[in-house]
Amino acid sequence: MFEYNDEFWNLARDTEEECASRFRLIDKTFEKNQIRVLEAFIKNRVSERHLFGTTGYGYDDTGRATIDKVYADVMGCESALVRHNFVSGTHTLTVCLFGILRPGDKLVCVTGKPYDSLEKVIGIGGYKNGSLADFGVRYSQVDFLNGDLDYEEISKECQDAKLVYIQRSRGYSSRRSLSVTEAEEIIRKIKKINKEIIIMIDNCYCEFVQEREPAMADLIIGSLIKNPGGGIARTGGYIVGKRNLVALCANRLTAPGIGAEVGCSLEQNREILLGLFMAPQAVANALKTAIFCASLFEKLGFSVNPGSSDSRVDIVQRIKLGDKEKMRTFCVGVQAASPIDSFVKPEEWDMPGYQEKIIMSSGSFTMGATIESSADGPMREPYAVYYQGGLNFPSGKLCVMEAAWRLIRPGSSDQGE
Numbered sequence: 001m002f003e004y005n006d007e008f009w010n011l012a013r014d015t016e017e018e019c020a021s022r023f024r025l026i027d028k029t030f031e032k033n034q035i036r037v038l039e040a041f042i043k044n045r046v047s048e049r050h051l052f053g054t055t056g057y058g059y060d061d062t063g064r065a066t067i068d069k070v071y072a073d074v075m076g077c078e079s080a081l082v083r084h085n086f087v088s089g090t091h092t093l094t095v096c097l098f099g100i101l102r103p104g105d106k107l108v109c110v111t112g113k114p115y116d117s118l119e120k121v122i123g124i125g126g127y128k129n130g131s132l133a134d135f136g137v138r139y140s141q142v143d144f145l146n147g148d149l150d151y152e153e154i155s156k157e158c159q160d161a162k163l164v165y166i167q168r169s170r171g172y173s174s175r176r177s178l179s180v181t182e183a184e185e186i187i188r189k190i191k192k193i194n195k196e197i198i199i200m201i202d203n204c205y206c207e208f209v210q211e212r213e214p215a216m217a218d219l220i221i222g223s224l225i226k227n228p229g230g231g232i233a234r235t236g237g238y239i240v241g242k243r244n245l246v247a248l249c250a251n252r253l254t255a256p257g258i259g260a261e262v263g264c265s266l267e268q269n270r271e272i273l274l275g276l277f278m279a280p281q282a283v284a285n286a287l288k289t290a291i292f293c294a295s296l297f298e299k300l301g302f303s304v305n306p307g308s309s310d311s312r313v314d315i316v317q318r319i320k321l322g323d324k325e326k327m328r329t330f331c332v333g334v335q336a337a338s339p340i341d342s343f344v345k346p347e348e349w350d351m352p353g354y355q356e357k358i359i360m361s362s363g364s365f366t367m368g369a370t371i372e373s374s375a376d377g378p379m380r381e382p383y384a385v386y387y388q389g390g391l392n393f394p395s396g397k398l399c400v401m402e403a404a405w406r407l408i409r410p411g412s413s414d415q416g417e
């Protein structure tokens with residue numbers, strides 16, 4: 001492995017050297033965020049007993065309750081619901097939507113079509129079978145207009161909205177991701193229309209990229225096998241926000257009247273806490289890897305987004321490859337340089353919840369974790385792959401290099417070994 005010619009090693013070295021000043025800024029953010037996390041641990045007196053789990057009903061699980069408090073403080077919110085019982089980011093978002101919305105209410109997504117797996121949850125395209133549409137929740141969506149938020153349309157659609165949905169990260173789309181400041185600007189404008197409108201933010205891939213989170217929102221949601229799990233949490237999700245709203249979500253996750261007070265933590269508390277503690281570092285390494293990736297692929301003539309010198313608000317790097325075979329080659333390369341299942345060749349498949357076939361490399365310790373070095377994308381025009389993660393920069397860099405090498409190496413018609 002990693003037997004590249006001198007030219008390619010030199011290209012990688014030059015690329016990394018050019019990134020040095022960006023990397024220093026990332027380290028500053030890392031330090032600020034680490035302080036934010038550490039302070040929350042200290043304030044909430046996290047103790048050894050909080051690391052152990054419970055079984056059965058999990059009454060009086062002080063570890064679970066303390067994790068909720070630590071998360072609320074880290075995110076700058078009143079209340080939190082952090083559970084390994086959330087099976088994915090999609091499930092966490094779904095619990096939130098069903099926790100808040102009632103028949104006849106209107107949901108407005110102001111950042112274009114939400115992430116692919118939310119389509120059936122909302123019932124876009126007429127899907128019933130327990131979707132929000134099946135329960136009589138109305139939906140409308142405001143698309144980006146020339147790359148920007150369409151405030152005129154947003155203001156029209158939000159007049160009778162109950163819940164506004166803001167997705168910060170781009171998902172599998174070409175639109176840009178939204179910074180904390182941009183999210184706050186949307187929130188201010190919507191609250192001006194009607195301050196009763198509840199605003200939820202899909203914060204997936206954005207935690208710890210900037211020095212603060214969009215705490216001005218009523219609810220913020222994310223996945224623990226992305227940024228805030230630090231590559232250590234085995235599964236789960238979080239909902240943070242206003243106390244009464246988080247309580248409604250807890251009632252939906254468990255049962256009305258039971259809420260957040262039941263639910264054993266098994267052996268997950270230690271890893272959720274350790275993961276959160278490590279998350280600022282994992283995110284810093286993922287960001288360095290993403291910037292290296294952008295820079296290297298730019299040099300090789302590919303269209304990348306964000307560009308190597310653009311500011312970043314999430315850990316996702318989009319690389320437009322132009323055809324299916326190149327997507328496969330990229331993903332095979334990332335997988336081949338990964339610590340787990342390096343010998344496996346990823347292929348696209350009908351992943352539950354998605355319309356197109358998805359190809360996904362994930363040579364990770366936690367299955368499907370995308371804070372670990374990973375690449376994925378839907379097999380559709382314009383055949384763009386999304387690279388993200390990298391628990392440490394040297395290994396992330398090698399994943400990116402291996403993917404690039406297989407695309408450009410002399411005589412490459414490589415379809416994997």
Ligand SMILES: *Cc1c(COP(=O)(O)O)cnc(C)c1O
Binds near residue numbers: 089090167168169223
């Ligand atoms: C990853 C992601 C989700 C949820 O994904 P899961 O695979 O269900 O965890 C939702 N929204 C965005 C923007 C995402 O990146």
